[in-house]
Amino acid sequence: MSKIILVRHGDSQWDQENRFIGWVDVPLLERKDLLKNIGNVLLNNNTDIDVVITSTLERSIVSAWTIMNSMYHSWITEIHDWRLNPRHYGIIQGLTYQEAILKYPNINEINLSWDQTVNPIALDDKNHPRYDRRYSNVEPEKLPSVESLKDVYSRVETFITDVLLPILAKNENILIVAHHDSIRSILKYFQKLSIEDTIAFNINPSHSIVLEYDANTGISTQSLL
Amino acid sequence: MAYTLVLMRHGESVWNQLDKFTGWTDVELSTKGIQEAKTAGVMLLQNGFEFDIAYTSMLDRAIDTLQYALEGAHMTWIPVVKDWHLNERHYGGLQGKNKAESIDEFGEYQVKVWRRAFAIKPPLLSEYDSRYPANDERYIDIPAEQLPIGESLKDTLDRVQPYWESELKPAILSGKRLVISAHGNSLRALLKFLENISDNKIIDIEIPTGNPLIYELEEHTLKVLKKYYLIDIKNKSNKNIFSKLKSIFKLT
Numbered sequence: 001m002s003k004i005i006l007v008r009h010g011d012s013q014w015d016q017e018n019r020f021i022g023w024v025d026v027p028l029l030e031r032k033d034l035l036k037n038i039g040n041v042l043l044n045n046n047t048d049i050d051v052v053i054t055s056t057l058e059r060s061i062v063s064a065w066t067i068m069n070s071m072y073h074s075w076i077t078e079i080h081d082w083r084l085n086p087r088h089y090g091i092i093q094g095l096t097y098q099e100a101i102l103k104y105p106n107i108n109e110i111n112l113s114w115d116q117t118v119n120p121i122a123l124d125d126k127n128h129p130r131y132d133r134r135y136s137n138v139e140p141e142k143l144p145s146v147e148s149l150k151d152v153y154s155r156v157e158t159f160i161t162d163v164l165l166p167i168l169a170k171n172e173n174i175l176i177v178a179h180h181d182s183i184r185s186i187l188k189y190f191q192k193l194s195i196e197d198t199i200a201f202n203i204n205p206s207h208s209i210v211l212e213y214d215a216n217t218g219i220s221t222q223s224l225l
Numbered sequence: 226m227a228y229t230l231v232l233m234r235h236g237e238s239v240w241n242q243l244d245k246f247t248g249w250t251d252v253e254l255s256t257k258g259i260q261e262a263k264t265a266g267v268m269l270l271q272n273g274f275e276f277d278i279a280y281t282s283m284l285d286r287a288i289d290t291l292q293y294a295l296e297g298a299h300m301t302w303i304p305v306v307k308d309w310h311l312n313e314r315h316y317g318g319l320q321g322k323n324k325a326e327s328i329d330e331f332g333e334y335q336v337k338v339w340r341r342a343f344a345i346k347p348p349l350l351s352e353y354d355s356r357y358p359a360n361d362e363r364y365i366d367i368p369a370e371q372l373p374i375g376e377s378l379k380d381t382l383d384r385v386q387p388y389w390e391s392e393l394k395p396a397i398l399s400g401k402r403l404v405i406s407a408h409g410n411s412l413r414a415l416l417k418f419l420e421n422i423s424d425n426k427i428i429d430i431e432i433p434t435g436n437p438l439i440y441e442l443e444e445h446t447l448k449v450l451k452k453y454y455l456i457d458i459k460n461k462s463n464k465n466i467f468s469k470l471k472s473i474f475k476l477t
Contacts, residue, residue: 025299048362061301065292072251074288075363080302133275134302 003047003173004164004190004211005225006183009063010035011205018097022089023129028059032066034206039070041225042175050172051077053163055084055179056134063206064177076175082135082143083159086179090118090146093127113148114195120145149181149199156185169215183209190220227450228397228442230419231274231404232412235290236261236435244324248316249358251285254293260467261435262290266297267470268455269404269437277401278304280393282311282408283363290435291406309364309372310388313408317375318348320356342377343424349375378410378428385414397447404437412438419449433458 012026042049052068054060061080068074092100092107100107103118110116121128122145129135129143144151164186167174176186184201187193190211193201203209213220236258240247254262281291288307295301319327319339327336339347350357352369359369373380393415396403405415409432417427419440432438433454441451456463 027296027299056302058296058299058301062292062296065296065301069285069289069292072285074285074292075283075307077307078305080304 007208009060020089022093035066036070039067043071084178084182087181088144088147115148115150152181153185230440232438235286246316246319248320262293263297266294270298281406311407314381314410315373315376344379382414
């Protein structure tokens with residue numbers, strides 16, 4: 001048996017301003033009590049974490065460090081993988097909800113759909129991920145200009161196959177600190193959620209959910225920390 | 226094109242203040258140590274440093290220093306390698322003891338020899354000691370006979386050397402820009418290899434905490450072209466540098 005502990009990163013300034021953040025690297029706010037508490041619970045439960053995996057964004061990485069630090073396990077092996085990034089919100093990244101609705105009156109419908117997107121950012125936009133050196137090891141055509149939830153799911157699926165399943169085959173426990181869309185994609189994969197249930201799934205910032213996974217049967221059960 | 230290498234000695238820990246032999250004991254940074262690390266990170270960013278990979282020891286105080294610095298520099302996403310070869314000198318049976326207590330127990334002369342001699346080992350740990358490294362889960366994948374149970378400075382240098390040769394040096398030669406967060410004695414080892422410092426002299430070299438040490442190295446040969454500390458402490462305006470940066474960068 002392995003445990004996959006899924007944690008959504010803590011709040012950033014832009015979360016509080018209700019902005020579409022996407023791939024913009026907004027720092028975590030300093031209030032980290034909920035994250036520290038996750039570390040304390042893991043420590044008190046004697047849950048051995050073998051590896052920590054985050055997205056390539058600071059709010060997820062610093063959230064992971066906060067948890068590891070509060071459980072005195074800063075030394076655990078860590079991996080940062082771009083495929084755990086949140087959904088790329090194209091041209092509305094950085095806009096508040098009120099600003100976005102002026103461009104897209106049907107923004108709610110788009111966001112609550114499986115495969116619709118807003119318009120992509122241009123390939124020559126200096127904010128395109130292909131100009132960010134943190135993605136220099138990724139083939140440029142794989143890097144998104146905008147994504148639907150379906151697109152997020154497809155890349156998370158390749159992450160699960162390439163990275164997660166080999167670790168789970170060794171019966172190791174994994175702490176994943178990521179984003180709303182990448183977390184529900186992982187749940188869809190392991191819990192075989194329907195598209196409707198995936199869209200409806202919510203997890204609050206600095207909150208966690210646990211999957212207990214049996215590598216022999218491939219069956220996972222959901223539990224709380 | 227020269228290579229740039231940045232070394233950081235971890236910021237002050239809570240045991241530095243208590244004057245204890247720390248070694249491989251996991252001790253948290255003090256408030257001052259955290260401030261030193263954040264300052265280092267902001268200063269690295271302000272001076273245009275970029276890194277491709279970070280290396281740190283397996284001890285919390287070095288890892289935390291690295292993390293606070295990378296957060297200050299907004300470069301948290303770079304790969305981080307944590308390796309025991311960069312750990313502090315293992316102080317064996319002295320670990321956890323206050324320097325005054327050690328003098329009471331072993332005598333002033335003996336303690337001075339352990340601290341100052343190049344090749345004299347401290348009292349060694351037995352495998353039944355709670356401080357025995359092979360009993361620590363973080364070293365579970367390392368064969369017990371490779372892990373130290375009490376080191377002289379020479380032993381520390383001897384264990385850092387193969388790691389320098391097999392891991393760090395090839396990474397620098399491949400053009401990667403490294404930041405290494407480590408300890409007084411494991412960093413002495415790196416200084417010795419970089420600058421060919423003799424055994425006699427290395428013991429007198431002190432590296433300040435929390436102040437990034439910058440090396441510019443000649444391509445291919447790794448000859449030291451330039452060496453300096455990022456924060457010029459002789460400049461009086463840097464005395465309260467954290468308070469200054471704090472208000473500008475909203476550090477806490």
